[in-house]
Amino acid sequence: MILNSPSPSFTQRSGLIRTPPYRQPHHTVSDAGLIGGGSIPRPGEVSLAHRGVLFLDELPEFSRKALETLRQPLEDGEVTISRARASLRYPARFQLIAAMNPCPCGHFGDPEKACTCSPLTRTRYTARLSGPLLDRIDLRVSVPRLTVEELTRAGTPESSAPVRARIQAARDTMLSRQGERNSLLIGQALRQHAPLAQGPASFMAAAARQLGLTGRGHDRVLRLARTVADLGGSPDIREVHLAEAVAFRPRAL
Ligand SMILES: [Zn+2]
DSSP, X not given: OOTTSOOHHHHSOOSOOXXXXXXXXXXXXXXXXXXXXXXXXXEOHHHHTTTSEEEESSGGGSOHHHHHHTHHHHHHSEEEEEOSSOEEEEEOOOEEEEOOOSSSSSOTXXXXXXXXXXXXXXXXXXXXXXXXXXXXXXXXXXXXXXXXXXXXXXXXXXXXXXXXXXXXXHHHHHHHHHSSOGGGOOHHHHHHHSOOOHHHHHHHHHHHHHHTOOHXXXXXXXXXXXXXXXXXXXXXXXXXXXXXXXXXSXXXX
């Protein structure tokens, strides 16, 4: 094995990368392959996905250690690889998209097929994702099985062009307001650009109590509500925007 040969993704490209990267490592990837490291330190998938998308399918199947290490790049947009003589920092600001089954057999909650997993097996499966990792995932969406009628029902779904235009308009709004993405707002800048009037503030406080939100979770909901409001063309964050943001953070998986 030649440790210092560049990976195919480097050799195939030359010059600047002009499209956002998309990386989809298999769950058997080594911790160093995902996060970076190795005896001759190299960037991992999280850095190769910098300013692009990192898709992790079968999320609970990744090693627990690798999943926990994702917390740093998800928070700071970089990873630190510590070695005896030096410590290296690689950029790693990616959009994490992950998928998982509701249980190992895949049928928990399915009205048509019974789940064959024991409660203990199910608990162990979902427990592979720690609370602090889940806290950093803003949108958690359950996707139930489609019925045959739903699959065959004729309909005209909205085409991508108007969706793109809507998202572009929301991006333009936030960039003209604060010069950066809502997801990067922290501390004072978040309070300044996502202020809450009295009604929405009490709604948010009640939701935070009910959901047991951490300080981080609270700020993440606020950033998401800012985006929901931008998508709706509303300069103010209202209860309806907060409610939508909160609905993406169910208490249980
Ligand atoms: Zn099951």
